[in-house]
Amino acid sequence: SGAFKPDALVLGAFQMMDGFPFPAEGERLQRLQRARQLTDEQDPSVKVHVELASFANSEFMKELYDTGMLTRVDSLGMNEQELTTFTDWLSKSPTSDGSLIRASDSRPKVRNVLDALRNLWKLIEDANEGLNTTRKVTRIHVHTLAFQAVMIKTGAWNRTAEAMSKASLTAFRHVCGFATNEDIDLNKGKVLLFDTFVDSEDEELAQRRDVVKTxxxxxxxxxxxxxxxxxxxxxxxxxxxxxxxxxxxxxxAAGDNISGAAVAVQI
Structure with a gap:
């Protein structure tokens, strides 16, 4: 039989390398470069998704950036903490050796997350400007306690609405321990999102949108x-x-399960 040909490649758990005492100098970077090589070997039709995690080492963040694992892929997944950390680091400049933000609002407002998403999207575009790359970020998925949010290049991904529904349900199943084929118990769940939300802090751009909760x-x-x-x-x-x-x-591993489930719907 022929070689396995995936529809998507999902990479994660990079946080396990952050602070790990590799025996040889440069070994961590070599392993990141091997991961980069794996993505480069994929056909352009294969979507590459990278799941971020909580990083404490700015040097490691720079190594991830330099290998292209944070900007020259198709899709990124992260929570609100990782969104804040990555956006803050990238806005300082890719050569920054400054410390990483260690804490952010654990229950951020919708408009703040959406504005941060827009900002990160622009920062990644700027970082890739002038580079000859076969991949560019066309999807960023942020999962928070209260909601799922995604920004995509229109037309680049299928079934986005269905993917967000799947992500929300997967989060509930994973955290509550319900098996995939098991009925969920809504008595163990609640919703924190309001009926309406404002989508930006910028008053000129902000629009109020309705969300069906029930x-x-x-x-x-x-x-x-x-x-x-x-x-x-x-x-x-x-x-x-x-x-x-x-x-x-x-x-x-909630984030890995949530993002992976959403990506699977969209390929």
Whole structure:
């Protein structure tokens, strides 16, 4: 039989290398370069998703950046802490050796997350400007306690609304410990997202949008978020409320499961 040909390549757990005492100098970078080589070997039609994690070492962040694992892939996944850390580090400059932000709001407002998403999108675009790369970020997925949010290049990914619903349900199942084929118990869940939300701190750009909380098969709202009317590249944002588990069983690897489930829907 022929070699396995995936539809997507999902990479994560890089945090295990952050602070690990590798026996040989430069070994960590070599391993990152091997991961980079793995992505380069994939056909351009294969989507490459990288899941971020909590990093404490700015030198390691720079190594990830230099190998292209943070900017020259198709998709990124992260929580609100990682969004803050990565955006802050990238805004300082890719050569920054400054410390990484260690804490952020654990229950951020929707508008703050969406503005941070827009900012990160622009920072990545700027970082890749002039580079000859076969891949560019066309999708950023942020998972928080209260909601899922995603920004995509319009048309680059399929079934985005369905993916956000799947991410929300996966978060609930994983944290509450429900098996994939097991009925969920909504008595163990609650919703924190309000009926409406404002999508930006910028009063001139902000719009109030309605979110259906009680009918979760319709509980996703998507919109055209192209801010530059002259831009040839359109972007779409989607947001979905989470069913939050009130009786948690497992939180480790929640982000990997959430992001992986969403990517699987979109390939």
């Amino acid at each position: 009918r979760f098969h319709n509980g996703v709202v998507c919109w055209d978020d192209t801010r530059d009317s002259d831009s040839s590249e359109k972007v779409t944002m989607c947001l979905s409320p989470n069913i939050i588990c009130t009786d948690p069983v497992a939180t480790i």
